Amino acid sequence: MMHFEFQVEGGNFTKAGAASSQLKKILKQLNVDPKIVKRIVVALYEAEVNIVAHAYKGDIIIDIDTQKIGIKLIDEGPGIPDIEQAMQLGYSTASPSVREMGFGAGMGLPNIKNNSDELRITSEVNKGTIVELITYLNQ
Amino acid sequence: METGNFHHALKIREDLCIGCSHCMNVCPTEAIRVKNGKSVLFGDRCVDCGECFRVCPVSAIIIDHDDFNYIFDYKYRVALVPAVFTGQFPEDISLRQIHSVMLELGFTHIYEVENSVDVLSETLDAYISKNNETKPLISSFCPAIVRLIQVKFPALVDNIIRLKPPLDISAHFLKKELLSKGIPSEEIGIFYVTPCAAKIAAIKDPVGETNSPIAGVINMDFLFNKVYRQVKQRNNQSCAIPLSPKLSGKSTCWSLTSGEASHAKGRCLAIDEIHNVIEFLERLENEEISDIDFLELRACDESCAGGVLTTSNRFLTVERLRNHADSYHAKDEPVHPDAFRNPTSESDYLNERIFIDEVKPRSILKLDENMAEAMRKMEKVNRIMQLLPLVDCGVCGAPSCQALAQDIAQGEAKIQQCIFIQKILEQKGEMSLDDSIEVMQGIWGYGKTNKYRDIKGF
Numbered sequence: 008m009m010h011f012e013f014q015v016e017g018g019n020f021t022k023a024g025a026a027s028s029q030l031k032k033i034l035k036q037l038n039v040d041p042k043i044v045k046r047i048v049v050a051l052y053e054a055e056v057n058i059v060a061h062a063y064k065g066d067i068i069i070d071i072d073t074q075k076i077g078i079k080l081i082d083e084g085p086g087i088p089d090i091e092q093a094m095q096l097g098y099s100t101a102s103p104s105v106r107e108m109g110f111g112a113g114m115g116l117p118n119i120k121n122n123s124d125e126l127r128i129t130s131e132v133n134k135g136t137i138v139e140l141i142t143y144l145n146q
Numbered sequence: 147m148e149t150g151n152f153h154h155a156l157k158i159r160e161d162l163c164i165g166c167s168h169c170m171n172v173c174p175t176e177a178i179r180v181k182n183g184k185s186v187l188f189g190d191r192c193v194d195c196g197e198c199f200r201v202c203p204v205s206a207i208i209i210d211h212d213d214f215n216y217i218f219d220y221k222y223r224v225a226l227v228p229a230v231f232t233g234q235f236p237e238d239i240s241l242r243q244i245h246s247v248m249l250e251l252g253f254t255h256i257y258e259v260e261n262s263v264d265v266l267s268e269t270l271d272a273y274i275s276k277n278n279e280t281k282p283l284i285s286s287f288c289p290a291i292v293r294l295i296q297v298k299f300p301a302l303v304d305n306i307i308r309l310k311p312p313l314d315i316s317a318h319f320l321k322k323e324l325l326s327k328g329i330p331s332e333e334i335g336i337f338y339v340t341p342c343a344a345k346i347a348a349i350k351d352p353v354g355e356t357n358s359p360i361a362g363v364i365n366m367d368f369l370f371n372k373v374y375r376q377v378k379q380r381n382n383q384s385c386a387i388p389l390s391p392k393l394s395g396k397s398t399c400w401s402l403t404s405g406e407a408s409h410a411k412g413r414c415l416a417i418d419e420i421h422n423v424i425e426f427l428e429r430l431e432n433e434e435i436s437d438i439d440f441l442e443l444r445a446c447d448e449s450c451a452g453g454v455l456t457t458s459n460r461f462l463t464v465e466r467l468r469n470h471a472d473s474y475h476a477k478d479e480p481v482h483p484d485a486f487r488n489p490t491s492e493s494d495y496l497n498e499r500i501f502i503d504e505v506k507p508r509s510i511l512k513l514d515e516n517m518a519e520a521m522r523k524m525e526k527v528n529r530i531m532q533l534l535p536l537v538d539c540g541v542c543g544a545p546s547c548q549a550l551a552q553d554i555a556q557g558e559a560k561i562q563q564c565i566f567i568q569k570i571l572e573q574k575g576e577m578s579l580d581d582s583i584e585v586m587q588g589i590w591g592y593g594k595t596n597k598y599r600d601i602k603g604f
Contacts, residue, residue, distance in 0.1 A: 009521055024434050031432060037520045038512035041301035049433045073517050144517075 008072045009033075015058045015065040017084065023059040026067045027052040030078075039144060047142050050122035051078055053115045054138050058082045063133065071103070075124075075143045086132040096122065153351030154192050155343040155362055155363075156199060158185050160335040161207035164509070167197035169207060169280045170545050174420050175297060175510065179553070180543040183591020191510045193293035194344040195420050196454035200405050202390060203330050205554055209343045209455060212362035214372075217252055220335025220361065224255040224320055225369075226313070227339045229398050230450045232258075233463035234370050239377055248369075248375040255486075256321075259338075262489045265496050267396070273309060274411055274440060282415075282430070282438035285406050287311045289348035290445035292505060299427050300507030305441075308502045312400065313338060313345065317359040319489040333446040335361040339369050341453025342343070344445065352502075366455040385501035391488055395471035401450035402464055412439030488602060513555065526555040535566040543589040563589060 011033070013026035027048050034044045051067070057120045058065035062084025087093045094116050120126050123140035130136040158169075162213075165183040171390055177191035179200060193350070199207045217223045225248055232241055245256050284305045286292055295302050317336050325336050338360050340346055346363045399405045407416035415438055417426050423443045429435050446452035451467070452460035489496060513527070514520040530551040542563035544550040553559035561567055562577065562585050571577035573574075587595050 009525065024429075025430055028428065032511075033524070035300070036508065036513045036524055037512040037517050038509070038515055039517065041507060041509075045301050045431075045433070048431070052432055052434065071521070073521070126320055 008070065010144070011069040011071075013067040013069075015055055015062075015067060015080075015082070017061075017063040017065070017082075018061060020056075020059055023056050024052055026055050028109050031070060032116060033071070035075075043142065043144060046122040047076055047078075050119045050140055050142070051118045053122075054078070054080050054140070057115050057138075058084070065135075073146065075141055077141050080138040081135065082137075083135045086134055086136055087128070087130040090128050090130060152189055152192075153347050154187070154189055154194055155193055155211070155346035155350070156187070156192065156196065157210050158187055158210050159206045159208055159407040160184050162204055164204055164206070166203060167543075168201040168203060168252075170543075171320075171540060172197045172201050172546065175294070176422075176423060176545050176549050180589055182588065183593060185445065191424040193290050193297060193299060194342075194347040195290040195294070196343045197420065199343065199454045209346065209365055211340070211346060211368065212337070214364060214368070216362050217335055218365075221333040221439045222255065222324055222329055222335065222571055223253045224257060224324075224334070224336045225253040225339060225364075226257055226336055226360070227321065228259040228313075228341060228401055228450060229393060229467055229470075230341050230401055230453065230456060230463055231246070231339055231366055231370070233451060233467045234366070234456060234458040235374065236379075237466065239374075239398070242435055243377055244373060244430050247302070247373045249359070250376065251372060253337075257316065257320055257486060258391050258393055258397075259313050259316050260400050261391065261486075262312045262319055263397040263400045264394070264493050264494070265319075265489045265493050266309065266312055266315055268493070269309060269497055269500055270307070270406075271411055273307060276437075281436070282441045283307050283562070284441045284443060286443065286502065286505075287401075287406060288344065288444045288449075290342070290344035290420070291443045293344070293347075294420065294423070294445070296505060296508050297510045298424070299431055300509045301431055303505045303507045306505045308500055308505070313349075313360075314358065315489065315496055315500060318496060319492055320486070321359045322492060322495060323486050334532060337362045337364055339364050339366050341366045341450050341455050343454060366453065367457050370457050370508040373464075391485060392474065393470075395474045396475065398467050398471040402467060403444060403449045405449065407440060407442040413437060414442065416442040416444075418444040418449050418452075492553055497536065513552070522556045527551045530554050530561065533561065533567065537566075539565070541565045541589075560585070 013029065015026065016022060031044060032050055033073045034047065056068065058080060062082035065080055066084030068079040119140060124143050125141040127139045128136065163184045165180050167180050169185050170178040170180055174195060174197060175191045175193055177188045179186050197430060199209060199491060232244060235244060277283060282305060284295070284302065284307060286307050286309060292306060320336055321334060325331060335379060336359060337351065340347065340363050349358050349360050349363055352358055396409060403418045404416040407414040419425050423445065423448055448460040448464055451463040456463065512520060513523040531547065534547040534551060542550045543554055544559065550564065551558055554561055562571065568582045568585065572579060572582055583595060
């Protein structure tokens with residue numbers, strides 16, 4: 008069992024992707040199947056960018072064992088009022104300036120769902136969001 | 147560390163190596179360590195990019211090519227030369243002069259590699275539109291890049307285009323042309339004049355391909371010196387060779403940066419220089435970059451014009467080739483009756499041989515095959531990293547603290563190799579001075595550690 012933590016700064020797109028990059032490096036060293044690595048990294052990258060785009064700050068907590076990889080993203084931010092709506096393809100609340108940077112196409116949450124085996128989102132408006140995702144290694 | 151069975155053209159000559167560690171510090175895959183005062187290459191990590199060759203101050207790193215006299219084992223001796231070879235010579239030396247000297251040196255035929263670009267380009271267009279669900283497709287042109295992806299970006303091996311580069315297509319074409327003239331196969335020797343080490347490795351140990359019709363490889367700097375000297379020594383303008391068709395503008399520039407990308411369909415990017423490529427592939431692998439159709443990636447700055455075996459300044463080579471391309475007019479040159487035909491005349495035959503097999507990943511990053519064991523090793527690496535100074539000084543004989551920590555976790559190095567840790571151990575009386583000097587000599591040899599003592603006469 009291995010444990011890693013990363014901090015994410017809201018609004019700083021230069022550093023968006025740092026945690027997913029680190030996790031990718033770790034998983035490659037652990038000899039995880041490249042296809043599974045790809046799925047996990049895509050899901051985490053999307054979730055990480057969500058924090059950068061919407062929240063003030065966030066923490067990413069990753070637990071790895073030989074069976075599965077669990078990722079928990081906890082942010083302080085506006086929260087998601089309607090999670091079901093946010094899960095729909097193409098739905099986005101991103102500002103035009105964020106969209107100009109190539110983010111905010113409304114692909115985020117659906118993409119996370121497609122690239123993880125289990126996804127749970129809980130949110131409180133004006134407080135923050137918790138995204139938990141699990142990927143199984145032996146499938 | 148295990149050494150794979152991969153052929154490398156780059157070799158370190160132990161008798162010349164002074165163990166200065168320059169090569170260790172520039173290697174993009176951390177494939178070099180210093181032991182006993184000499185650089186040691188880990189074969190499974192090396193991608194034959196040649197960065198070490200560029201920086202070696204004593205020419206101890208060599209690129210192993212075939213003996214020139216080996217060409218005389220064959221009755222028909224074909225020089226397969228890339229366009230950048232012509233680009234090595236100053237403008238006042240003509241292609242005819244260069245070729246006539248090459249014939250005097252012993253070749254019977256000269257053929258430019260990029261003649262097969264038209265065949266490849268057509269198949270490439272079809273390949274890209276057919277495989278549009280894999281994005282981006284990555285060119286297989288540069289063999290150092292193919293190997294880099296195999297060892298460092300295993301998730302991207304399926305993106306590599308499974309078509310042979312112009313070099314192999316031209317070689318197949320030449321062989322076919324000569325065979326069709328009734329020449330027996332064993333009398334045909336096709337020799338490639340290479341601008342880099344990676345091409346040699348690719349010919350001697352092809353990735354995704356079983357055998358190569360190329361008999362041998364000659365280093366470009368070697369042949370350039372031989373030819374240029376002859377050209378300088380006399381003024382022979384005459385040349386009666388069967389000229390091969392002159393390269394089109396597109397073919398001439400194919401091996402330069404953007405040579406492929408400017409002709410491929412869709413959204414295409416061209417990236418040269420291996421560190422630039424690594425940076426881009428990191429982002430690509432994270433899927434931070436999407437919707438690119440085609441990627442042209444080259445290990446050398448200015449692509450093949452900057453190959454490690456080129457002599458001329460790479461920017462001047464590019465300028466010359468672009469000038470050649472601009473001055474090309476299809477009807478300019480009369481084609482000699484004995485000249486090789488254009489490979490497009492054999493496109494069906496060549497297209498049957500154009501595909502390469504699956505390119506397999508061979509990751510150098512994994513700490514162990516077994517994940518639980520890899521996790522134990524990673525924990526060990528992390529514990530060691532907390533003890534190391536993180537200055538990446540290289541005194542331990544590894545290129546970075548991270549590399550030393552991994553070597554220790556793999557049982558191939560000791561923590562006492564770190565000079566910072568040695569000092570503390572000495573201070574605490576846990577390591578004697580003699581022991582620490584012995585460790586240093588194990589890394590750097592006797593010469594460097596005894597220099598001060600000997601000169602000062604202690």
